Amino acid sequence: MATEPLITALLVEDDIRLAKLTSEYLEKHGLLVTTVHDGNKGLDEGLKNRFDVILLDLMLPGHDGITVCRKIRERSDVPILMITARGEEADRVLGLELGADDYIPKPFSPRELLARIRSIIRRVRGHMGPKRESIKVGPLLMDPESRTAVFNGKTLDLTGYEFDLLLSLASRAGRVLSREQLMEMARGNAEEAFDRSVDVHISRLRQKLNDNPRSPAVIKTIRGVGYQFATEEPQPRDP
Secondary structure, three states: OOOOOOOEEEEOOOOOOHHHHHHHHHHHHHEEEEEHHHHOOOOOOOHHHOOOOOEEEEEOOOOHHHHHHHHHHHHHHOOOEEEOOOOHHHHHHHHOOOOOOOOOOOOHHHHHHHHHHHHHHHOOOOOOOOOOOEEOOOOOEEEEOOOEEOOOHHHHHOOOHHHHHHHHHHHHOOOOEEEEHHHHHOOOOOOOOOHHHHHHHHHHHHOOOOOOOOOOOOOEEOOOEEEEEEOOOOOOOOO
């Protein structure tokens, strides 16, 4: 019987006891975890070695988690899941704006953390269900198998979360999807979903699609409901 490929994770957590308990739980469930306890080592490990996912605390000695996230994202699209004691929306939004794929606040359930990690890995490895054919909507072409997206002839540089969010919208072009629906489709779990996380990712997608944020023609905002990927050909923007 085929087994799931090994998941390698980098855990950057300065709370030594929490890091030990977390890594032991994850390794008990089949992950291979490398643990470091400050931002400088986290950045070094994250850039030097290849991991399937990085679990990144926000408050760290040396470089803080925000800095580590930003510097890693500049050079790598490795999935980043931020772990932090901070619960304010501003901190969540900042991490997502810098390229984090998901967010879990302390105290957290190790079981939920494991579920989120597996969900991220399924997305990255392309386990998004039986429908694998390419999707074309206007100037957008998406290939779920190779996880590539081309818009107006240009390949888009998307994070794993951005790809899944855009795929969810494009595969249901013309339909209005709520924030909760998008969270569930892209992450596989709508629990603790917060509206602003989707808003931030939509904003980043619009930038990459060159979609005017003041009057978006590709990803439309349906006030009070959610978002809709337009089925009609968007008009070119004035230079």
